[in-house]
Amino acid sequence: MPVEINPNTLIVGGGIAGISAALELANAGNHVYLVEREPSIGGHMAQLDKTFPTLDCSACILTPKMVEVGQHPNITLLTYSEVEKVDGYLGNFVVNVRKKARYVDEEHCTGCGICIEKCPFKVVDDVFEAGLGKRKVIYRPFPQAVPKYPVIDTENCVYFLRGKCKACQIFCPTEPNSIDFEQEDELLQLEVGNIVVATGYDLFDVGKIPQYGYGRLANVFTSLEFERMVNASGPTDGKVVLRDMETAPESVAIIHCVGSRDENYNEYCSKVCCMYSLKFAHLIHERLPDTEVYNCYIDMRTPGKGYEEFYRRLLNEGTHFIRGKVADVTDVARIPQEEGKIVVQVEDTLIGKQRRIPVDMVILSPAMEARHDSREITQLFKMGCDFDGFFVERHPKLDPVATMTEGVFIAGACQGPKDVPDTVSQGAAAAARVAGLISLGTVMVEPVRASINKEACSGCRICNNLCPYNAIIFHEDLEVSEVITALCQGCGTCVAACPSAAINGAHFTNDQVFSQIEGLLWDVRATNGQERKPEIVAA
């Protein structure tokens, strides 16, 4: 069955997965719409300091790609925007996007940043600086943001709250003025042929594990907080310090598997935590050579190119590795040496002893989790997601970037916990799949589809609501339902439900299945009712 493919592609999510997919497609000469929820693209990778195992500066390798996306003639960048509705099918999607008001006119703004400088108000930056630093109320998440246009945080802006200030507008040097307090959300309708969903991950909320003391003990940090702290452009200019922002710690404990490999939270292994915990240990050794670093791990999982070598390097750098799950993090001292310290209670399973390690700082390495709203995203794009909320691929080994909905692909950590190299490969893989469809122009889709016999259809509309893909429409005038073949995925739910047996599921028709049952049971059928071995049919 032939379907035409619109050569434009929608990419949802401007992290490294979305960026790599967008660049692959755009460089191949296809038009791409890149939609990002935050004011800048870059995603989690932009927040990181170094990337394991090579210790490249994360921003140094990411920002050139971000700039390339921002300037590419084939990429329409829609930041601070969200997808609201998706209609259509492979090759012919119609997508509604809400472009939220920035209150800055992108046409005239030069990105000079004077408005940010002059804005008199600061708030804690919970998103980019992970709560460790502050930002202005009119802001750019970070200096290298793409696009460069700032955005006004209306929840904290004094003008929006009390109607006074306008400092940004007064000092804006452009002509005409770029600050536009009257700007409204823009609703865009895009026509695209394929969609790549690369919405990324959330970090596990470490507050869910109270015994680890986050929020209660000042010097317990999350990995993202530490990542910002150790970053030279971060809130402490790269100095490793305690919460008072000046004292350097003399000893640090890094706790692996926080919220992962734990039946109470997430059973899965989050894959990247061992490696970034090792990276943290290395960075602490580098900045504070006299500081003792304890890595408390369950199992050291370092599969990947150069990863095991990195672990070996850390073993030689003098990190203390303690194999055991941490039971408790407390400030209650039992002996004088523990006074004023944070005590990490852990069973060292390699020597078979309980240990209490007094340290100045604790870093928790939380699991990667599916986005809190991943279930709504699956509804939007008609994909499946597993119990953990990660999107389900078409085949776990042989088709890892496609979904069961044709024309919708997934890439990056929205499919499962993943490090940067895997994420980039998946982004490129999804782009290759899309480019393949585009270059064909017209594709034949699988013939396992349902069709409705109009003569037999009674117009009861039972099938209309059953279809998970909304592929069945009802003709009011003829009082019959019809399957839109391009949308149908052939699951057969409607076929089984039709009370008039008017729906035919190609290749799995009622007659075919009945004949199979008869054929399978031909030998027992002959002896029906007599003593014999029981038979079970499994469907």
Place this chain on the structure above:
Amino acid sequence: MRAIRVMCSGRVDPQFVLKALKEGADGVLIAGCHPGECHYVEGNIKALRRFILLKRMLAQLGVEEERVQLVWASASEGKILAEAVDKMTEQVRALGPLRWQETVLSGNGQWVEATPVLEEV
């Protein structure tokens, strides 16, 4: 154990189960992916809905509960499926053969198509 492949547990028409029982099967096991993990979004939920109705009907016909079962076992969970089949085989073996003619068809020896009964469901 004899298997019939369908695209999704949502495709399992209760007629298939009745047909198999009528044709001499002593039990029918419906295997689907776990709720929430359906490749077709929610086909297994629909299978579950139909299964509950079907069970009610089978009870009225005098077919023991153990003869028709639903198990969640995804493609990579061969062990779970094997265990379910083993367990069910034991249960059905204990019950003995299903005498469709005597149990379901009021003993007059006349075959009645199961389809009209189903349409009321």
